[in-house]
Amino acid sequence: MKKLLKGNEAIAEAAIRGGCRFFAGYPITPQNEIPEYLSWRLREVGGEFVQAESEVAAINMVYGAGGAGARAMTSSSSPGISLKQEGISYIACAEIPCVIVNMVRSGPGLGGIQPAQGDYFQATKGGGHGDYHLLVYGPATVQECVDILYNAFDVSEKYRTPVMILGDGMLGQIMEAVELPEMKDLTKLPAKPWATDGTGVGEKRRIINSLYIEPDDMEVVIKRLYARYDEIKRNECKAETYKTEDAEIILTAYGTVGRIAKSAVNILRSKGIKAGLLRPITLYPFPDYEYAKLADKAEVKEFVDIELCMGQMIEDVKLALNGKKPVRFFGRLGGNVMSAEDIVDFVLGEVK
Amino acid sequence: MEEKIIIAGFGGQGVLSLGQFIAYSAMYENLSCTWLPSYGPEMRGGTANCSVVVSDETVASPIIATPDTLIAMNKPSLAKFVNKVKSGGTIIVNSSLIDEKVTRTDVKVSYIDAQALALEAGNAKTANIVVLGAYIAMSKILPFETVYNTIDKLFEKKPKVIPVNKKAFEIGFNSVK
Amino acid sequence: MAKIFTKTKMLTDNVLHYCPGCTHGIAHRLVAEVLEEIGAEGNCIGVAPVGCAVFAYNYFNCDIQEAAHGRAPAVATGIKRVHPDKIVFAYQGDGDLASIGMAETVHAAARGEKFTTIFINNSIYGMTGGQMAPTTLVGQKATTCVYGRDPKFNGNPIRVSEMLATLDGPSYIARVALYDVKHVTEAKKAIRKAFQHQIEGKGFSMVEILSSCPTNWGLSPLAALDWVKNESTKTFPLGVFKEI
Secondary structure (H helix, E strand, C coil), rough: CCCEEEEEHHHEEEEEEEECCCEEEEECCCCCHHHHHHHHHHHHHCCCCECCHHHHHHHHHHHHHHHHHCCCCEECCCCHHHHHHHHHHHHHHHHCCCCEEEEECCCCCCCCCCCCCHHHHHHCCCCCCCCCCECCCCECCHHHHHHHHHHHHHHHHHCCCCCEEEEHHHHHCCEEECCCCCCCCCCHHCCCCCCCCCCHHHHHHCCEEEEEEEEHHHHHHHHHHHHHHHHHHHHCCCCECCCCCCCCCEEEEEEEEEEHHHHHHHHHHCCCCCCEEEEEEEEECCCHHHHHHHHCCCCCCCEEEEEEECCHHHHHHHHHHHHCCCEEEECCCCCCCCHHHHHHHHHHHHCC | CEEEEEEECCCCCCCHHHHHHHHHHHHCCCCCCEECCCCHHHHHHCCEEEEEEECCCCCCCCCCCCCEEEEEEHHHHHHHHHHHHCCCCEECCCCCCCCCCCCCCCCEEEEEEEHHHHHHHHHHHHHHHHHHHHHHHHHCCCCHHHEEEEEEEECCCCCHHHHHHHHHHHHHHCCCC | CCCCCCCCCCCCCCCCCCCCCCHHHHHHHHHHHHHHCCCCCCCEEEEEEECCCHHHHHHCCEEEEECCCCCCCHHHHHHHHHHHCCCCEEEEHHHHHHHHHHHHHHHHHHCCCCCCCEEEEEEECCCCEEECCCCCCCCCEECCCCCCCCCHHCCCCCCCCHHCCCCEEEEEEEEEECCCCHHHHHHHHHHHHHHHHCCCCCCCEEEECCCCHHHHHHCCHHHHHHHHHHHHHHHCEEEEECCC
């Protein structure tokens, strides 16, 4: 049976059903429904919830709990995610699986609390110090939040790479009907021989660490991480294409903007313009092959990149297109959100 | 079918829950629906609004530029959204709090004295449910029974208030017949 | 030949990297001996800090997580919540615990997180080369207060044990020193008691150990121990500050 849930609540419930048993977080708008929901829900399933003293502490609690073998998660919004970056870098290097949710608000600085996409670079290019990436998803609907969260711990553990969900305030607040999956059976998960469960002695001690004083050792670790990112790219990359078969103009956007652009495609089609949509679902690794495929089609004249920022994903789009087709940019800023009609006006005004 | 509704008023008038009644009912009818509230400091004592999109196909954009229907529960809300309603659309005006008339001639306007009708139902707090009834009667996007039963489900934890809300819904529904 | 001394099983055979005369080695051994005595072998998770004890994971014979600077109490919170039946301890220096990690320390203590903290207070940043610490004594010289710590310019040292003892979350807080045999024996007793509090689930437990840093203090190992005895204890009196 379907349930009507807010995006934030759906994320929390799907995390529980996907095996989340530890959460630490700090209040910040617009993601508070996630910790609020988990504060009582985790107790029901025998998990642990900590309202941490800061985002810095929260991410390090996740480091400890994830390193000790639990399915651990934290959530925050832009300024709070900035504070977590130190811990995220350590987690990436120590190869601790975990899930980090960022319901993005506008910035820089304290910014505003309305929806934005200005954290794309931070999420997809590493975010903290050093040479690493996260596996980043940009869901567009509440159901997609559920589907991604439900499997996020599996993917994170498979590749021992932290997963980030890049949403926004709109996605957190919107209510939609969703189908919730069954609780995962945690007794059937693969063993974690690397986790510090306390039983290690002598040669079998487990050390969770991100310190590699010898350059040769550090080099090996970074190469291992990047080999894993290649593997993730081969196996986990996802994008949605909509009416691209005969499209001459390809709109491209991620997350909630992706669904607004989908409506714009429909309006454009009703006006006789052959528009299509390419919506990346994994933002890192970026599904560049989908862009390359469309760029090679003769009928595709150009791409229109749409974001709630000054244009960050557009850099990945341009790299993927490799100069084969022109790209125009349309953005709204500061927490303003464009409507489908705004996109149509832009496309007609600029492209006609 | 795609119906785009903006519901706006003071915080505390139940505009967000009015939208949720439509969203839940749409789900029970197996329609696709999005409910998107305004959020932030304006909610604390200021104006609140939500955008509801109901469709028999999957809803893509939850952002409404030109609503098919505007439900205005107070004056500032009417002023803010009146010119956004699409030509041929509907405006429901809570005449208990809004003493002016809509000057547009290309829209259907219905004035509901929600406060008086809510008192008639037995509780002034049910004004939003009165308006819900009026909206369902006018738009016909959802069957009376479905929304009526949604009242049972959403007030499951407060069964005492179910009868008065159902009465408010009926009164609102019949007020536009 | 009669065996009169055996190294504790809870230390590995790795050679300690600490400077000659540094009391980290004694503190390591006391903690490890207590761990062995309470039966923590195969039942224990440590958290290493950033600072001189950053390589503690090479020495303690148990599972260990290396934490970011100051974050050991947060990491230990995560671990203990996941494994409440295991012995969990954080080993931290004064820069780590009382400066960059003060918030994590205070809040872990206030929440009454049931792990044990070993707090090495040597009044200086050792690893980075002798900068002023939050515990540097008034008048003490450091590379970032070359004329000696002057409260007018450099503020005052923080008495962490006294401060944490005002909270309701901790169940055992004590300050000990390692400057002579008698005090080493007493330090071990305090460490043992702290772990006992953890086993009994009473609350947050911490032992602050006044330690010496001959290298950065510019003193011989023996003179450094005397300095702990005669100077450190004036600002940081020994004793039990909380025991429930």
